[in-house]
Amino acid sequence: xxxxxxxxxxxxxxxxxxxxxxxxxxxxxxxxxxxxxxxxxxxxxxxxxxxxxxxxxxxxxxxxxxxxxxxxxxxxxxxxxxxxxxxxxxxxxxxxxxxxxxxxxxxxxxxxxxxxxxxxxxxxxxxxxxxxxxxxxxxxxxxxxxxxxxxxxxxxxxxxxxxxxxxxxx
Amino acid sequence: xxxxxxxxxxxxxxxxxxxxxxxxxxxxxxxxxxxxxxxxxxxxxxxxxxxxxxxxxxxxxxxxxxxxxxxxxxxxxxxxxxxxxxxxxxxxxxxxxxxxxxxxxxxxxxxxxxxxxxxxxxxxxxxxxxxxxxxxxx
Numbered sequence: 001x002x003x004x005x006x007x008x009x010x011x012x013x014x015x016x017x018x019x020x021x022x023x024x025x026x027x028x029x030x031x032x033x034x035x036x037x038x039x040x041x042x043x044x045x046x047x048x049x050x051x052x053x054x055x056x057x058x059x060x061x062x063x064x065x066x067x068x069x070x071x072x073x074x075x076x077x078x079x080x081x082x083x084x085x086x087x088x089x090x091x092x093x094x095x096x097x098x099x100x101x102x103x104x105x106x107x108x109x110x111x112x113x114x115x116x117x118x119x120x121x122x123x124x125x126x127x128x129x130x131x132x133x134x135x136x137x138x139x140x141x142x143x144x145x146x147x148x149x150x151x152x153x154x155x156x157x158x159x160x161x162x163x164x165x166x167x168x169x170x
Numbered sequence: 171x172x173x174x175x176x177x178x179x180x181x182x183x184x185x186x187x188x189x190x191x192x193x194x195x196x197x198x199x200x201x202x203x204x205x206x207x208x209x210x211x212x213x214x215x216x217x218x219x220x221x222x223x224x225x226x227x228x229x230x231x232x233x234x235x236x237x238x239x240x241x242x243x244x245x246x247x248x249x250x251x252x253x254x255x256x257x258x259x260x261x262x263x264x265x266x267x268x269x270x271x272x273x274x275x276x277x278x279x280x281x282x283x284x285x286x287x288x289x290x291x292x293x294x295x296x297x298x299x300x301x302x303x304x305x306x307x308x
Contacts, residue, residue: 005290007283007286009278009279009282009283018278020282022282022286024289024290024293025290025293025294025297026293026294026296026297027297030293030296030297030300031293033296034289034292034293034296040292040296043288043292044285044288044289044292045285046285047280047281047284047285047288048284048288
């Protein structure tokens with residue numbers, strides 16, 4: 001990532017919120033498009049080696065986006081988003097939930113709020129994600145739950161038993 | 171010191187492709203290593219006691235070669251360590267390294283970093299195209 005551009009990631013566990021702020025070296029209209037047009041979203045939303053594939057996206061209030069994160073092995077993890085508020089080039093809000101391939105959402109999901117602002121040719125995006133259940137890794141590791149959540153849960157249990165074992169030996 | 175050259179599909183190879191940043195690379199190593207169900211099962215198995223590759227392979231419906239490959243990837247990621255006892259090699263878990271996986275938030279942050287890294291690149295391409303388009307119009 002370009003180090004001259006501001007990036008901040010914080011978590012407020014008590015409020016069950018994740019805050020992500022990022023500055024981009026581009027004009028606001030381009031950044032807005034990058035967040036709100038599926039053909040652009042699909043090019044950057046999934047971190048390598050994952051791929052994002054949008055099946056459909058209707059960016060209007062009440063409209064939905066149905067997309068998958070595809071692992072290198074070809075495993076698809078679907079998510080369903082519904083836009084609840086749109087103020088063009090300023091803000092949009094959506095509800096996000098993991099889903100099966102038939103668009104059935106798995107609740108609880110998360111509420112996302114995006115705010116866009118431009119200053120001196122640079123655009124800042126502030127993302128706030130409210131999770132109904134922050135402790136659930138499904139919510140935190142959005143789209144990477146295939147296998148990974150299970151792993152983390154297993155490791156969590158494992159680490160706990162290991163640290164108890166270490167304590168016991170002392 | 172033994173030097174392991176990265177082979178395709180090995181942990182190091184995948185990571186080198188993933189991110190250039192060395193800090194991220196280390197994290198991604200683990201991320202990739204535990205993405206595989208067999209490797210997760212191996213981790214769970216050797217967490218209890220150090221085991222030889224043959225003893226590990228007995229727990230899986232797979233070849234000894236396949237288990238060795240998984241062990242190699244886990245070793246490259248420093249998630250497991252080898253120890254020779256007589257003629258046998260025993261594999262056990264690197265507990266300190268495993269604790270790194272406990273840092274859920276770091277993982278999540280890495281996802282955002284990787285994502286925005288891609289968007290930075292994309293936006294600079296888009297901006298350049300837009301500029302070129304404006305010039306053409308003039």
